Amino acid sequence: MARPRQALLTRERIVEAASMLIDAEGLEACSMRRLATELGVQGPSLYNHFATKAEIVDAVAESVVAQVDISVFRANDWREGLRLWAKSYHAVLAAHPNIVPVLATGPGRRPAGLAMAEAVYGALLEAGWSRARATHIGALMRYLITGSALGSFALGFEADPELYDRYPHLHRAHELAAHRAAVDEGAFELGLDLLINSLSDRYDQGVRR
Amino acid sequence: MARPRQALLTRERIVEAASMLIDAEGLEACSMRRLATELGVQGPSLYNHFATKAEIVDAVAESVVAQVDISVFRANDWREGLRLWAKSYHAVLAAHPNIVPVLATGPGRRPAGLAMAEAVYGALLEAGWSRARATHIGALMRYLITGSALGSFALGFEADPELYDRYPHLHRAHELAAHRAAVDEGAFELGLDLLINSLSDRYDQGVRR
DNA sequence: TGTAAAAACTTACGCCGCTAGTTTAAGCAC
DNA sequence: GTGCTTAAACTAGCGGCGTAAGTTTTTACA
Structure with missing residues (x-):
């Protein structure tokens, strides 16, 4: 042809x-x-x-990145914006886990990636966080989100029970895979709560750098 | 031959x-x-x-995983153990960043990986955390540590200044690479502080599940 | 001393990303 | 309408990949 x-x-x-x-x-x-x-x-x-x-x-x-909802920063407080954005990003990556290794290296020259960075960083700056701290918070969120999307924690443990014979506290680790969603989502939710709540506390105490 | x-x-x-x-x-x-x-x-x-x-x-x-110091859980409170272990793990991965994608998928059948999981999980259980929460905390730590090791946040932004012309808040993003260590280490330290301090607060309030 | 296993070798298969060159259709200038 | 350039498909092939198969020689042991 x-x-x-x-x-x-x-x-x-x-x-x-x-x-x-x-x-x-x-x-x-x-x-x-x-x-x-x-x-x-x-x-x-x-x-x-x-x-x-x-x-x-x-x-x-x-x-994939273009599917993340970055409009949430416009209508919300920085805390709620951050939380909603993180959940949206997390959900998008959960739907497309195989592309995560590519995203984990940063936005590169991708417009959607840069627009997302702009939205997050801008929201933090406008809330009053220092440039340095806003950068740290942005980095931290990426660590949590891509770290959790890169590989299921639960599935990182094999289902073979004998594997854990030598490790007394891991004797039920072979059951983790069966509770994959609860484990992985629970950990992500916990991390998001802990990070945003403690950032919020610092912010309210006037510590913004 | x-x-x-x-x-x-x-x-x-x-x-x-x-x-x-x-x-x-x-x-x-x-x-x-x-x-x-x-x-x-x-x-x-x-x-x-x-x-x-x-x-x-x-x-x-x-x-590589065998180089991480897991002895710290024996001589320390769970908080300090967690902090010292995380720093050791982080340092080891910083020295061998190219192998991180392999580690990010979990311990698999690797003895050193399983021994590390045993040490972390065991320390959390013995401190009084519930099984579910100890699992979440372990997962969360892995998210932070491998997420930060997987790709430098600072180096994720290219050094070409013109790339950021359309993004008003990112106009200095091309300088990030020059401050790579401060940015990446600052974000990791912030994350570790926030997570462990807020977990510690919950623990002290008796919330252990 | 004979034999089996170990540890190097060579050859080769079917993938991979990608380059070069070919063919034909489309779009445009006159 | 005719000719030229460009676009979009093709085939052939290069060097590299992981790995399988089979060969050669040495070592270790019965």
Whole structure:
């Protein structure tokens, strides 16, 4: 086949297919040849639309981050804004866990990532936090959110009971996987509560740097 | 060359070389052929000592986690134990950042990882925290520690000033990289303080689940 | 001393990202 | 309408990847 009358590929179609493939089978499954097959095309054809594979993955990351609700900072106190944003971000990453390693390295040049950083940092500055502290708080939130999204704590323990014979306190660790949601969500909620409440206390005491 | 009079490889030599290669050039640089070259050997020879590449990487992860000081739980209050352990873990990961993605998925079957989980969880249980809360606290600490180790927050922003023209609050984001240590360490220290202090407050108020 | 296991080797398979060059259709200038 | 440029698909192929299979030689032990 040479050039078709109607183009088979668009950047949008490619990103959508890549996103679905990554969600369904993971980052490693998303090779150029495999992605092309998914789109009914030969591998190198993708290079007519993206210069490298990294650009495709980056576009997927961008489309995921764009789903995070950053409007919450406009209508809320910084504490509530931070909490609602974190929950939205957390929920988006929970729906697309396989792309998290890409996001964990920072916003890079992605507009949605930069817009999110702008919204968070701006809200903290406008609340009165110092530049340095606002940066720390932003970093801290990213640590919690991507750290929790990167790998389930519960699933980090294998289901084989014999594995824990030598570790008296871990004798029920093989049951963790069955309570995955409660464990992982509970830990995230606890962390969010602890961080925001204690930041709030400091703020109310006038400690803002 | 057939079998040499003195074995060229041992599991220890392989793990050591892999660890150095990963530290120096990253996980992707550590291919079987490259690692073998580093050891003065052909690629497939490594399979006489490890069944898969994943086993080698896992052994590197194990050797890194084994460097974390978990003795601190014996001589300290749970708060101070938690703080000292977290700092030790953080320092170890800062020295070996390229292996962090492997650790972030949990202890798996690695003895050092399981011993660490046992120490943390045991200390929390013996302090009086409920099983569920102790699990949450352990998960939360991992989120913070691996989240912060996974990618520098400061380096997540590119040094190109023009990138931030559209984002009024980010106009100095290109300077972040120059303050990498202050930003990243400040955020981690803040997070650790906030979490442990607020957990300590709850504990002192008798809220242990 | 004969045999089995160990530890190196070479060769090769099917993936991978990506480059180069080819073919044909589309879009535009005259 | 005709010719030129560009776009979007193709095929072929390079060097690298993890790993399997089979070979060679040495060592260790019965």
